[in-house]
Amino acid sequence: MTRKARLIYNPVSGHEQMPKAVADILDVLEQAGYEASAFRTTPEENSAKNEATRVAEAGFELVVAAGGDGTINEVVNGLAFLENPPKVAIIPAGTTNDFARALGIPRDDPVKAARVVLDQHTLKMDIGKAAFQDHDNYFVNIAAGGSLTELTYGVPSEIKSALGYSAYLIKGAEMLPHLTENHMRLTYDEGVYEGKLSMFLLGMTNSIGGFEQIMPDAQLSDGLFQLIVVKPADPANLLRLMALALNGRHVDDPNIIYTKTKNLKVELIGESADKPLPVNLDGEIGGYCPVEFTNLHRRIEFFVGQTKNITK
Incomplete structure (x- = not known):
């Protein structure tokens, strides 16, 4: 029986390079033994998510997500709640491409990234589930909350390329006069933190904003989040912590x-209980506190390249 693959691509990701590569990517998928077709996402809300769910329910064996971290997150949200989701391949075409970096997928050439499928190396990866009061959301790389969260995603890619980690220090210094602290209760496997904090980060991989040292012990399929809680600190101390x-x-x-x-x-308590605190999932606001996170161990099988961050 013929295996089917659907390429779901964002036409505006990566300086609009994807449309030119579609034919070559489909050819690679055909070489891998799939009957391949493509879907071009639209500005309509949840375009990639809805298409991923549709083709999965239609029996497609492979979904190829091509775009930035936001497109990949949307495809995962269309699959993670299914009992038997199809395999997923990643073609990075964004600016940071944190998840592709963690999977060892080439980030400089969409067709080269597609050829990872030919090697047939796959592993089932952990997916994060965020249960808000009125909906669930899923993520593959990072969840974050607190006033420092903007630092994770607020630095333009061209500035990061030119200045490296110094760009984050500059952005941090710019943010310091406007930082606030939230009174929160964080309940995790090993205990409870209750008090004021500047930010929490819940990581699935070792790559955040293109840097690979923020979550130094991250593994992609060990069933565990990496949790970082940044306690209150004076402005000078915060800059030191960022460095x-x-x-x-x-x-x-x-x-x-x-x-x-x-x-x-994660709960807001005390004087912060009535404040709306957004939670960032893979670079986009996924909902507002309170929220409960669960690691869905090895939920989706991804094609992977060469990476050292996988627990088999």
């Missing part, structure tokens, strides 16, 4: 909690 984090030397700092957990419950 340490971007070089992987922050985990033992007394202002940081760094641990692994399968679950995390």
